[in-house]
Amino acid sequence: xxxxxxxxxxxxxxxxxxxxxxxxxxxxxxxxxxxxxxxxxxxxxxxxxxxxxxxxxxxxxxxxxxxxxxxxxxxxxxxxxxxxxxxxxxxxxxxxxxxxxxxxxxxxxxxxxxxxxxxxxxxxxxxxxxxxxxxxxxxxxxxxxxxxxxxxxxxxxxxxxxxxxxxxxxxxxxxxxxxxxxxxxxxxxxxxxxxxxxxxxxxxxxxxxxxxxxxxxxxxxxxxxxxxxxxxxxxxxxxxxxxxxxxxxxxxxxxxxxxxxxxxxxxxxxxxxxxxxxxxxxxxxxxxxxxxxxxxxxxxxxxxxxxxxxxxxxxxxxxxxxxxxxxxxxxxxxxxxxxxxxxxxxxxxxxxxxxxxxxxxxxxx
Amino acid sequence: xxxxxxxxxxxxxxxxxxxxxxxxxxxxxxxxxxxxxxxxxxxxxxxxxxxxxxxxxxxxxxxxxxxxxxxxxxxxxxxxxxxxxxxxxxxxxxxxxxxxxxxxxxxxxxxxxxxxxxxxxxxxxxxxxxxxxxxxxxxxxxxxxxxxxxxxxxxxxxxxxxxxxxxxxxxxxxxxxxxxx
Numbered sequence: 001x002x003x004x005x006x007x008x009x010x011x012x013x014x015x016x017x018x019x020x021x022x023x024x025x026x027x028x029x030x031x032x033x034x035x036x037x038x039x040x041x042x043x044x045x046x047x048x049x050x051x052x053x054x055x056x057x058x059x060x061x062x063x064x065x066x067x068x069x070x071x072x073x074x075x076x077x078x079x080x081x082x083x084x085x086x087x088x089x090x091x092x093x094x095x096x097x098x099x100x101x102x103x104x105x106x107x108x109x110x111x112x113x114x115x116x117x118x119x120x121x122x123x124x125x126x127x128x129x130x131x132x133x134x135x136x137x138x139x140x141x142x143x144x145x146x147x148x149x150x151x152x153x154x155x156x157x158x159x160x161x162x163x164x165x166x167x168x169x170x171x172x173x174x175x176x177x178x179x180x181x182x183x184x185x186x187x188x189x190x191x192x193x194x195x196x197x198x199x200x201x202x203x204x205x206x207x208x209x210x211x212x213x214x215x216x217x218x219x220x221x222x223x224x225x226x227x228x229x230x231x232x233x234x235x236x237x238x239x240x241x242x243x244x245x246x247x248x249x250x251x252x253x254x255x256x257x258x259x260x261x262x263x264x265x266x267x268x269x270x271x272x273x274x275x276x277x278x279x280x281x282x283x284x285x286x287x288x289x290x291x292x293x294x295x296x297x298x299x300x301x302x303x304x305x306x307x308x309x310x311x312x313x314x315x316x317x318x319x320x321x322x323x324x325x326x327x328x329x330x331x332x333x334x335x336x337x338x339x340x341x342x343x344x345x346x347x348x349x350x351x352x353x354x355x356x357x358x359x360x361x362x363x364x365x
Numbered sequence: 366x367x368x369x370x371x372x373x374x375x376x377x378x379x380x381x382x383x384x385x386x387x388x389x390x391x392x393x394x395x396x397x398x399x400x401x402x403x404x405x406x407x408x409x410x411x412x413x414x415x416x417x418x419x420x421x422x423x424x425x426x427x428x429x430x431x432x433x434x435x436x437x438x439x440x441x442x443x444x445x446x447x448x449x450x451x452x453x454x455x456x457x458x459x460x461x462x463x464x465x466x467x468x469x470x471x472x473x474x475x476x477x478x479x480x481x482x483x484x485x486x487x488x489x490x491x492x493x494x495x496x497x498x499x500x501x502x503x504x505x506x507x508x509x510x511x512x513x514x515x516x517x518x519x520x521x522x523x524x525x526x527x528x529x530x531x532x533x534x535x536x537x538x539x540x541x542x543x544x545x546x
Contacts, residue, residue, distance in 0.1 A: 003474045003482060003484070003514065004474070004484065005474065005484035009472045123474045123475075165399075165401045165465050166400050166401055167399060187475070187479070188475075190474060190475075191402050191468045191473035191474065192402065192468045192469070192473075241460075241461055
């Protein structure tokens with residue numbers, strides 16, 4: 001097998017990936033008939049388009065139940081280790097993340113599953129570490145939301161690091177894990193471990209990311225507000241002698257004309273949004289989540305229906321590249337992207353936006 | 366013929382003299398007995414023979430990698446490219462990172478033989494220890510080269526001379542659209 005560095009370590013200044021294609025609706029909460037149903041054949045098509053176009057990563061969400069509404073949005077979603085393993089065999093070069101809930105998945109299991117995907121993919125695996133926010137999901141597992149979730153997460157990644165770092169059985173005694181004679185072979189293909197990311201917004205989560213993650217994903221309401229997250233993360237990482245690349249998430253409507261794009265955005269995210277599900281999602285996240293700032297909730301119901309509160313990239317290919325250039329100038333190393341229907345919309349995006357990104361100096365390949 | 370009592374140059378003179386010996390910067394990497402990857406920046410790497418393909422690496426007996434380079438052990442010799450100074454510093458002990466944490470510098474991937482290889486190095490040799498000879502403070506390790514991997518685009522070599530990093534050769538101005546080579 002050809003050995004290559006992980007795609008996220010490649011030369012492009014602004015890296016892009018596909019987000020949330022493993023779940024019904026993607027990141028949208030809409031009732032338009034072409035909404036994403038996350039069927040496996042469509043997922044493979046989308047992943048192969050992104051892979052051939054040289055996009056850097058494919059990032060799934062971890063969902064165990066949906067947000068209700070007319071379509072029971074997100075209730076259908078694929079588990080992310082097995083999802084990544086399947087895509088590893090169907091793709092050649094794209095990075096494949098797994099999104100894993102610390103309280104739900106045991107670290108020794110996670111270490112083995114992650115290493116397995118790293119081997120199947122030839123070193124393209126990545127781990128998105130999430131602590132979770134949805135008490136309804138945790139109740140399914142009989143788990144209480146812990147106040148010190150990131151203390152547990154730190155132990156969790158320590159266990160994985162030790163699994164990969166030694167072939168000798170080891171004991172681990174922490175507050176959350178008391179493990180005897182742990183072994184986990186094979187180790188990962190990437191040394192010392194696959195790339196890691198998380199999407200923390202609050203200080204404990206970002207300090208966790210500073211110590212344990214290579215990438216942080218962060219949303220912003222306006223591009224001009226983006227820099228503060230980059231600087232905050234840079235400082236926290238520098239304090240522990242590390243670098244953490246900061247990425248964002250955007251939902252995309254890219255069309256030949258601005259008017260066409262904006263009309264479609266309004267149609268799927270307002271007129272034909274799945275309103276009951278938007279209400280549930282916004283209410284539950286507002287109460288429990290620390291992953292968005294308060295403004296995003298109050299001002300951007302459309303953005304919630306459009307892409308779970310992420311930033312909208314809506315317009316012509318030129319307009320979208322212009323926006324990405326601005327995001328890059330705020331210090332972002334890339335973005336995860338969502339679409340209403342990935343397999344319908346990715347071809348146009350790849351054909352029209354990627355060459356313009358090259359011209360703009362955002363990408364070299 | 367030299368007798369044991371004959372004078373030798375001071376270590377200071379040795380060090381000062383060797384500062385003038387410009388050397389290609391390499392990182393030697395292997396797996397420790399416990400399976401953890403270990404690595405060391407070295408300029409004491411020498412081509413030995415093309416038949417069989419072999420090289421020499423000299424490592425201090427006290428270096429953490431020394432124990433990992435016993436007879437039959439697998440290891441890699443990675444010839445660093447310009448731009449990999451931080452990797453050289455990390456594995457040369459000039460960064461705070463110790464042990465496995467050094468591998469956070471640079472992009473490291475395990476070969477099919479589980480040996481850490483540095484991506485972006487101009488060349489990575491995968492070797493097997495054929496013989497170890499001791500000389501005073503050092504192990505002289507002869508490595509049989511099992512495989513050689515080359516970077517897609519060769520760039521200037523990172524060299525060490527007079528206590529500073531420099532380079533020899535040229536780097537293409539911008540990464541080309543190399544695609545799948």
